[in-house]
Amino acid sequence: MAKQRVKFTFPTELIKEPTIWRLCKQFELVTNIRRADVTEDRGWVILELEGEMGEIERGIQWVIDQGVRVDPVAGDIVEG
Amino acid sequence: MSYASHLRCRECGRRYPLEPVHVCEFCFGSLEVSYDYQALGRNISRQRIEKGPLTVWRYSDLLPADREQAVDIGAGFTPLLRAQNLAEALGLRRLYIKNDCANPTWSFKDRVVTVAATKAREFGFDTLACASTGNLANAVAAHTARAGMKALVFIPADLEQGKVVGSAVYGPTLVAVKGSYDDANRLCSELADRYPWAFVNINIRPYYAEGSKTLAYEVVEQLGWQAPDHCIVPMASGCLLTKVWKGIKELAWLGLVDWAHTRMSGAQAEGCSPIVDAWERKSLNIRPVHPNTIAKSLAIGNPADGYYALKALADSGGSAVAVSDDEVVEGIKLLAETEGIFAETAGGVVIAGLRRLVAQGRIDPNELVVAFITGAGLKTQEAVLDRLVPRLVIEPHLASFEEAIAEHREAVAAARQTNRGESHG
Numbered sequence: 001m002a003k004q005r006v007k008f009t010f011p012t013e014l015i016k017e018p019t020i021w022r023l024c025k026q027f028e029l030v031t032n033i034r035r036a037d038v039t040e041d042r043g044w045v046i047l048e049l050e051g052e053m054g055e056i057e058r059g060i061q062w063v064i065d066q067g068v069r070v071d072p073v074a075g076d077i078v079e080g
Numbered sequence: 081m082s083y084a085s086h087l088r089c090r091e092c093g094r095r096y097p098l099e100p101v102h103v104c105e106f107c108f109g110s111l112e113v114s115y116d117y118q119a120l121g122r123n124i125s126r127q128r129i130e131k132g133p134l135t136v137w138r139y140s141d142l143l144p145a146d147r148e149q150a151v152d153i154g155a156g157f158t159p160l161l162r163a164q165n166l167a168e169a170l171g172l173r174r175l176y177i178k179n180d181c182a183n184p185t186w187s188f189k190d191r192v193v194t195v196a197a198t199k200a201r202e203f204g205f206d207t208l209a210c211a212s213t214g215n216l217a218n219a220v221a222a223h224t225a226r227a228g229m230k231a232l233v234f235i236p237a238d239l240e241q242g243k244v245v246g247s248a249v250y251g252p253t254l255v256a257v258k259g260s261y262d263d264a265n266r267l268c269s270e271l272a273d274r275y276p277w278a279f280v281n282i283n284i285r286p287y288y289a290e291g292s293k294t295l296a297y298e299v300v301e302q303l304g305w306q307a308p309d310h311c312i313v314p315m316a317s318g319c320l321l322t323k324v325w326k327g328i329k330e331l332a333w334l335g336l337v338d339w340a341h342t343r344m345s346g347a348q349a350e351g352c353s354p355i356v357d358a359w360e361r362k363s364l365n366i367r368p369v370h371p372n373t374i375a376k377s378l379a380i381g382n383p384a385d386g387y388y389a390l391k392a393l394a395d396s397g398g399s400a401v402a403v404s405d406d407e408v409v410e411g412i413k414l415l416a417e418t419e420g421i422f423a424e425t426a427g428g429v430v431i432a433g434l435r436r437l438v439a440q441g442r443i444d445p446n447e448l449v450v451a452f453i454t455g456a457g458l459k460t461q462e463a464v465l466d467r468l469v470p471r472l473v474i475e476p477h478l479a480s481f482e483e484a485i486a487e488h489r490e491a492v493a494a495a496r497q498t499n500r501g502e503s504h505g
Contacts, residue, residue: 075384
């Protein structure tokens, strides 16, 4: 089993959607939220995803397709 | 010797031993190096520092790696120049330029990489890795060559040939990643989890980042052990600004300088200004963006230290400013024409940002201001290539020269008149 730490940033229109719950239902993944800050108009969640590597990648792609921004928890890695 | 004592989570405060880790296991917050400041305070002095080498390693007591084992190609102790011409042009009285173009690979990244490479070797790594579009890649490739380590440098597949040369010449393994910037980011994050490499800005990041503090130490020492009133720093991840602020505060805690009232201000390009955007919204929440600016060395859409940079701006009483790409080019030209320093685009952002902050009254004309120029202009020549005055082309006789030079002088005078009219308009 693999683990990946990611940060989801939600735009206003997705704040009311249960995106993380759907991610768990649609993919064989365990989510483990460590920190979050969500208000009525925006939000971010830092969490760990656990599952098969391929399943994690498919799950992340699905989250991106919903309109959520997905980043490594360490922020951008490619520097100038 | 180093007085580094442990790593500390910047969010929950948990302590970790000095190992190649960068994220807190509990809250996934980033880790930062802490020092035994009591022992440091007993042993450090201005004289002790002044006896050290003319590199960043003269401050090794305040760095998390050992000077005796340093991977050192001469990073640091770059010139601090009084910039009287530029000061007059901007309406300031005391302006200094910290010219980090003068580093071995022509950018401030040598400061962070010399510390990262030294620490990586100390940890027993044989491979140093990074993902970069320019300056960081150059510095990693050069220091790795010096250290006799292996280098893995990930670059975007569409990176211009000119930018590849400055890394390739040192003989690293260059890996061109096809796909978007976000794809490259995610891939490198996964690679760092999977392979036993020292990835300078991932698992070695807490140590790497500390190298930036040396900019603050040098400025204070070069001003005769005096902290500046105001620093203006370019912001990409926001790390540089937070570390310059940390460096100044450390010198004050240790009694090497009277308590510093330095205000920290940060500049970004409008095409990638998530930190300035949050500052203007009076929020500590960064909204990630997709970068679109000529200031590629600052093009970080999701800045790792954005939150901490915002805190430093607020705590120090500074400000944040974003400038257009046209202003960036004007800033590069202004610095070159007034002070003889050819900066890369990040330097243009700083000078243009400084101009705005002064014009808006956010920097007082009486403040002692230091502008941080972090990289050399030869690396980003394309930014100014089509904006420069064409040269005079003449026949090989005197009359042709005199005719051309007279026309040229008239054109320059007319342009000056127009500029004066605009600035007074």
